[in-house]
Amino acid sequence: MIRIEKLHKSYPIGKDSLHVLKGIDLHIKEGEFVSIMGSSGSGKSTLLNIVGLLDIHDEGEYYLNGQLIKDLNEKKAAILRNKFLGFVFQSFNLISYKTALENVALPLYYKGMNRKERLKVALDYLDKVGLKDWASHLPNELSGGQKQRVAIARALVTNPKVVLADEPTGALDTTTTDSVMDLLKDINDEGMTVFVITHEEEVAEQTKRIVRLRDGVIISDTLTKAAKAQ
Amino acid sequence: MFDLDRWREIFQSINKNRLRSVMSGFTVAFAILLFTLLFGVASGLGNFFKSAFSDDAQNMMLVRVWKTTKPYKGLQTGRAIQLKNTDYNYVTEEYEDQIQYQSARIYKNFSIKYKNEASSYSVRAVHPDHQFLEKTLMDEGRYLNNRDLREKSKVIVIGRLVKKDLFGEKPALGKRVNVNGSSFLIIGIFSDEGGDNEERIVYIPVTTAQMMYGNNDYISQINLGYNPNLSTDAAIAFGKKVERDMRKRLNIHPDDQSALSVRNMAEANKFVGILMFALYLIIGFIGSGTLVAGIIGISNIMIFVIKERTKEFGIRKALGATPGSIIGMVVQESVLITTLAGYFGLTLGTYILSAIGNSLEETYFIKDPSVSPGIVIGATVILILSGLIAGYVPAKRAARIKPIEALRAD
Numbered sequence: 001m002i003r004i005e006k007l008h009k010s011y012p013i014g015k016d017s018l019h020v021l022k023g024i025d026l027h028i029k030e031g032e033f034v035s036i037m038g039s040s041g042s043g044k045s046t047l048l049n050i051v052g053l054l055d056i057h058d059e060g061e062y063y064l065n066g067q068l069i070k071d072l073n074e075k076k077a078a079i080l081r082n083k084f085l086g087f088v089f090q091s092f093n094l095i096s097y098k099t100a101l102e103n104v105a106l107p108l109y110y111k112g113m114n115r116k117e118r119l120k121v122a123l124d125y126l127d128k129v130g131l132k133d134w135a136s137h138l139p140n141e142l143s144g145g146q147k148q149r150v151a152i153a154r155a156l157v158t159n160p161k162v163v164l165a166d167e168p169t170g171a172l173d174t175t176t177t178d179s180v181m182d183l184l185k186d187i188n189d190e191g192m193t194v195f196v197i198t199h200e201e202e203v204a205e206q207t208k209r210i211v212r213l214r215d216g217v218i219i220s221d222t223l224t225k226a227a228k229a230q
Numbered sequence: 231m232f233d234l235d236r237w238r239e240i241f242q243s244i245n246k247n248r249l250r251s252v253m254s255g256f257t258v259a260f261a262i263l264l265f266t267l268l269f270g271v272a273s274g275l276g277n278f279f280k281s282a283f284s285d286d287a288q289n290m291m292l293v294r295v296w297k298t299t300k301p302y303k304g305l306q307t308g309r310a311i312q313l314k315n316t317d318y319n320y321v322t323e324e325y326e327d328q329i330q331y332q333s334a335r336i337y338k339n340f341s342i343k344y345k346n347e348a349s350s351y352s353v354r355a356v357h358p359d360h361q362f363l364e365k366t367l368m369d370e371g372r373y374l375n376n377r378d379l380r381e382k383s384k385v386i387v388i389g390r391l392v393k394k395d396l397f398g399e400k401p402a403l404g405k406r407v408n409v410n411g412s413s414f415l416i417i418g419i420f421s422d423e424g425g426d427n428e429e430r431i432v433y434i435p436v437t438t439a440q441m442m443y444g445n446n447d448y449i450s451q452i453n454l455g456y457n458p459n460l461s462t463d464a465a466i467a468f469g470k471k472v473e474r475d476m477r478k479r480l481n482i483h484p485d486d487q488s489a490l491s492v493r494n495m496a497e498a499n500k501f502v503g504i505l506m507f508a509l510y511l512i513i514g515f516i517g518s519g520t521l522v523a524g525i526i527g528i529s530n531i532m533i534f535v536i537k538e539r540t541k542e543f544g545i546r547k548a549l550g551a552t553p554g555s556i557i558g559m560v561v562q563e564s565v566l567i568t569t570l571a572g573y574f575g576l577t578l579g580t581y582i583l584s585a586i587g588n589s590l591e592e593t594y595f596i597k598d599p600s601v602s603p604g605i606v607i608g609a610t611v612i613l614i615l616s617g618l619i620a621g622y623v624p625a626k627r628a629a630r631i632k633p634i635e636a637l638r639a640d
């Protein structure tokens with residue numbers, strides 16, 4: 001599903017440049033549940049942004065769903081994101097003046113689905129994350145855990161190939177963290193490829209494979225106990 | 231543009247952010263309001279100028295004579311000039327193509343009597359076309375016709391106030407009145423927008439007057455309506471030509487203004503035209519200046535708003551919004567705000583103008599100020615264009631927003 005070879009990424013800082021990713025090789029197959037771990041500044045988000053087509057790499061190759069990602073213009077990237085990828089962010093990133101239902105339906109709007117249909121589909125997904133009754137509430141009327149579940153419903157609503165989550169539990173307490181992770185596990189059990197960034201050991205333990213980054217290189221890539229147990 | 235979902239998105243974002251939408255629309259609304267008021271007032275002034283002359287035909291031209299004030303070809307100063315039928319015939323035949331209406335006029339002042347009521351009135355002996363030149367409005371009966379003139383009939387058309395003086399509320403049409411000793415049949419009663427003086431007048435056929443009072447072919451003045459197809463400048467030139475011609479014909483010094491003059495409405499029309507043009511130019515200048523300020527205002531506020539909504543646009547892009555769809559959304563929002571605000575200004579302006587109505591005529595010479603449908607259509611086009619211009623820069627900025635920067639967790 002995702003294949004990365006000798007990937008490099010630098011950010012220009014003034015005259016110098018900051019070499020963030022220094023030759024990453026990573027292969028994630030369909031249906032995997034992978035977490036990326038590493039200390040702050042190790043390049044986790046940079047990697048996820050490149051995988052999520054929100055940023056472009058400098059060197060190396062990236063194949064998404066078998067397609068070589070190269071020379072994408074913004075429009076093409078937007079269409080691919082809409083089609084293949086679902087995003088979950090640490091700070092939820094819901095649109096404040098839209099209801100939970102409208103937030104979930106938004107990716108379908110950019111897909112070109114008509115309003116009636118997309119609200120129906122969105123409601124199904126809200127139901128799936130257990131928030132059907134909160135459909136008409138605005139984000140500021142929801143708890144952190146509820147917001148993140150709305151965001152997960154939004155990431156799933158287009159039925160993407162991969163769900164990318166950048167520290168999805170970073171802003172949540174332990175109980176809500178568990179409920180969000182349970183939800184991600186359920187999604188993975190249904191066959192969805194899930195790619196999570198975290199720096200919490202307990203969160204990573206709940207995925208099936210842990211990739212550790214340090215200073216822009218992968219230092220370890222192991223299966224978790226949960227995966228071995230299967 | 232007619233994507234209903236896009237409109238719904240925009241209405242939602244405007245509705246959820248009412249205050250800043252109203253704020254950004256304010257300058258444009260103000261610009262259009264100002265423009266509407268100025269324009270309405272100017273057109274009111276124009277209406278006033280026009281109506282100041284409009285109890286007579288707009289194309290009227292009068293040939294009038296007095297005494298000479300310059301000696302010419304051995305003729306002395308102080309000679310009274312007399313117009314005659316031959317002069318009238320000469321002008322009307324020579325310039326047939328340039329003339330729409332033609333009438334001679336003889337002034338008399340006679341006592342008119344009906345039963346025991348009698349009073350002195352100004353009597354005008356005229357041709358049938360005079361009705362159109364003077365814009366005489368028939369209340370009852372008819373005006374003089376060619377047959378009356380041929381037969382030198384003793385018929386009379388009396389003004390509304392003459393009828394009131396002599397007949398009160400009783401019917402007058404078909405009755406006979408005594409004019410300076412002769413009996414005349416009343417064939418019509420008229421009114422005139424030129425005021426009371428113009429309604430205390432009677433009209434009789436010019437031929438009848440010449441036969442009865444002096445048995446000559448004298449006339450007091452020649453009234454013409456120049457061909458309305460003539461341009462204002464051509465009509466002015468025509469008037470000058472008639473003036474030169476008549477002076478020559480009557481042996482008057484070419485520069486003797488006091489002996490013979492042609493009063494030409496075309497000259498007044500030209501003056502009003504130039505005045506209105508200048509006025510509209512100034513208003514156009516002020517109006518477009520304010521509108522430009524409004525456009526810049528909307529654009530600035532929208533740029534600010536885009537900054538405020540950076541995160542939202544970042545989210546939309548991450549979820550699959552193309553740069554084109556973001557540009558479309560912002561521009562459309564700008565056009566909508568501009569147009570709504572503009573219409574608000576226009577409606578308010580038109581409402582104020584209609585409330586003013588004619589109440590300013592007396593003091594400020596503004597009559598029936600209003601905005602024509604042409605202006606409304608023009609304003610719509612201008613507003614949409616303004617919205618496009620105002621939305622362009624903010625839209626470009628919105629499209630340039632990078633999701634990774636907008637969504638960074640901090």
Ligand SMILES: Nc1ncnc2c1ncn2[C@@H]1O[C@H](COP(=O)(O)OP(=O)(O)O)[C@@H](O)[C@H]1O
Pocket residue numbers: 011012013018020038039040041042043044045046047
């Ligand atoms: N757009 C950017 N411009 C410059 N430097 C950046 C940018 N994004 C990230 N960085 C830097 O790159 C490094 C890696 O960042 P990031 O991938 O966000 O790390 P992590 O998510 O692991 O904390 C950090 O030092 C960060 O400051």
Ligand SMILES: [Mg+2]
Pocket residue numbers: 044045046
């Ligand atoms: Mg990070």
